[in-house]
Amino acid sequence: MSKIKITVWNEYRHERHNEEVKAIYPDGIHMAIANYLNTQEDMEATTAVLDEPEHGLTEEVLEQTDVLLWWGHLAHNEVSDEVVERVRQKVLDGMGLIVLHSGHNSKIFEALMGTNTGALKWRDDGEKERIWVIEPGHPIAKGLGEYIEIPKEEMYGERFEIPAPDELIFISWFEGGEVFRSGCCYKRGQGNIFYFRPGHETFPVYHQPEVLQVISNSVRWAAKSERVKVTYGRVAPLEPVH
């Protein structure tokens, strides 16, 4: 069985400029996630970051990618519109996309959703988050308990301006009194998209086993597989037209 080819994309700024973040992710969030994914027998992960040419997301790289993961925060606007459009077409063509945490405000997520996905409530006081499993039969929840508890996290609160998810897998409870749709599945074109909320850079969230479990589950769920070849445009009738 061939492996799922994954590209983990990261803005990679906090980890280079902020000592607190660097202490948690010395090689960057992308490497923490890719290293974990490479422990999975059925996966093969590489990375790409903002400051590489074409942000590391050339046509060739994307052509070899079954699932793309996306983490960004400070520099969404530095991502070129051309690369965003290239990624969007690949997703519509069947590449999986996992959008993590502050990636909700990325150009690519907004372009695929059509709404102001940056619009939500937030607070970075480092409070407790409890992520409840709403769909225990879904493959993205595989291996979890009834909830995931993250001791300290940034809060994201509703109203989150997203299209109603095709499937809602997780809802978060926050110590400070808010709730959030934390695990959202979408199908767009032939691609599968999953938004997963946790992962503020100042907390070691991507070292927590249940969070990593969700990430690898979602990669398997989103993986590009053989699709039906569809044709568009003018066609001759299949039946006689009178």
Add this chain to the structure above:
Amino acid sequence: MSKIKITVWNEYRHERHNEEVKAIYPDGIHMAIANYLNTQEDMEATTAVLDEPEHGLTEEVLEQTDVLLWWGHLAHNEVSDEVVERVRQKVLDGMGLIVLHSGHNSKIFEALMGTNTGALKWRDDGEKERIWVIEPGHPIAKGLGEYIEIPKEEMYGERFEIPAPDELIFISWFEGGEVFRSGCCYKRGQGNIFYFRPGHETFPVYHQPEVLQVISNSVRWAAKSERVKVTYGRVAPLEPVH
């Protein structure tokens, strides 16, 4: 009761340059639809066209619009990105949007859906279309029979690259052998969006009573009403955070 304020937008090119189309819609598709809507007691319709300044869709016009209807075909690319973004924000803020026929390929519909909404099969042989009501309890189907028959229409066939509709109201059968999701409801932000398939410019489709009935039904369904005021951004906790 105050009336629903409607702006019917039309590209208005075919009707000026093509004698066949002019014969069917001497004042343009927009006027045919607006005149009909103005026969409804609860509606007040005006029009806007591509060749007006800002395509007739200034901030002031949109501010006074509860529901915008959109017909375009030849000149989607002449619509300015700035106006598209302005309309998109109004929809997300609660303005209703009815996208008609070839408007599927408009910038505004693609921007709100996130997919390549131009991708579908088509054929303009003037064949029979039978639009089946799938959700007979939906307000958009009010007053119809079990189906609408259009004697001669352009065919649109699946696969149509749209997000799965939040509600699917109509499915079309075509003489030449295809099917199509012809009535699709979406909620995006606080706005209601309805895509309605029929309306090729060379056939008198917008003179057919059942088609007009669907249009006025959908206007009522999509009308902007009083919404919950939502705030975004950094917030203080509602409960003590430890």
Add this chain to the structure above:
Amino acid sequence: MSKIKITVWNEYRHERHNEEVKAIYPDGIHMAIANYLNTQEDMEATTAVLDEPEHGLTEEVLEQTDVLLWWGHLAHNEVSDEVVERVRQKVLDGMGLIVLHSGHNSKIFEALMGTNTGALKWRDDGEKERIWVIEPGHPIAKGLGEYIEIPKEEMYGERFEIPAPDELIFISWFEGGEVFRSGCCYKRGQGNIFYFRPGHETFPVYHQPEVLQVISNSVRWAAKSERVKVTYGRVAPLEPVH
């Protein structure tokens, strides 16, 4: 304009046998809700209770009902299967149904949903509930703020075994650490169904204005209107079959 005809159904046991509950709802939960609904210009509410013949839900009563509200708790099993089936057919035929609080475990809700709708977590410690508006553009949220706070309520927690709602309007946050899908819209047959979580009998929840606002909003949303007449069974072809 004709008024919406409402029947508020209540088990009406707690209020007769428990002094604490009687003090809050001296005439029963059904009367508290019906009295409120009768203050609305466009509504006309009557009541029915378990211990009436046929539970007060005769064919004649249902025939005159646009929207039925349902509150039950102790005696779900005393509701006759025949009446449940009669109500189910009326809903499928277009009657609206609002299921309140512990009505989640009623025979009628389970019959219409197909799942074990009694399955959820609960705790009646009288804790704070904050009901967040997830869809601020939905008519059921009209007139609300960003959330409703209920000072003391019974907790219901996920996993709640329901089909994914057609529209999810509210999510609750509970002081004790749980979340819940508290406002769920369904379309079944030609009928609209809304499940609304709050309303434990030992707290004055149905005296709280925002809760009542949601109830009247949902009645308007669910109200039976003119539907498309559908025929079933063997039919002749509409086109020649070769």
Add this chain to the structure above:
Amino acid sequence: MSKIKITVWNEYRHERHNEEVKAIYPDGIHMAIANYLNTQEDMEATTAVLDEPEHGLTEEVLEQTDVLLWWGHLAHNEVSDEVVERVRQKVLDGMGLIVLHSGHNSKIFEALMGTNTGALKWRDDGEKERIWVIEPGHPIAKGLGEYIEIPKEEMYGERFEIPAPDELIFISWFEGGEVFRSGCCYKRGQGNIFYFRPGHETFPVYHQPEVLQVISNSVRWAAKSERVKVTYGRVAPLEPVH
């Protein structure tokens, strides 16, 4: 890798009493399907029929079943309510269910959907059906072309009284002028349910490779996997309640 354990259930009446049907399926529809599934490396199929004790669907059989297929037509009412409820609970607990053709009117499908799933239009004139793929990226469509053509089939036409599918995969075009939602995915409890339209007993539909392909695809999609263990009932708070 362990195989998917499948039970193919069939009413098995037509094939024993009708020579025309017997000629097509000498060992019954269930054997035709099970034999095909047993050619798949990852599957292991057995059968059960109405006239066996407990219709062949004992607790033990269901306990060993990952996916159950259901074909019935003449004798829906002979299926015992006890077995229907047993199957329903297994589906809610995670067993996959594939409902075929006239199984739309079975007790088990109606019980899980909550609507009158028997309600649809039909005609058995043996006309052409063209099943269009609406979601080409879905695993149930894997390996297909843009449509499946069945030369002679019974027609089923909309309005079909089902809940809106969680995912709509196929729409059928019929020669006689109707359309139908022919491939419908549902999640109920922890189980996956797929309704697939084709399969009238007087035509050799289950010998057609594309139809069989859809059946094996749907089995893989629906297969019971490791689920999250959920607890219900009274729970202690996870956070201090004041």
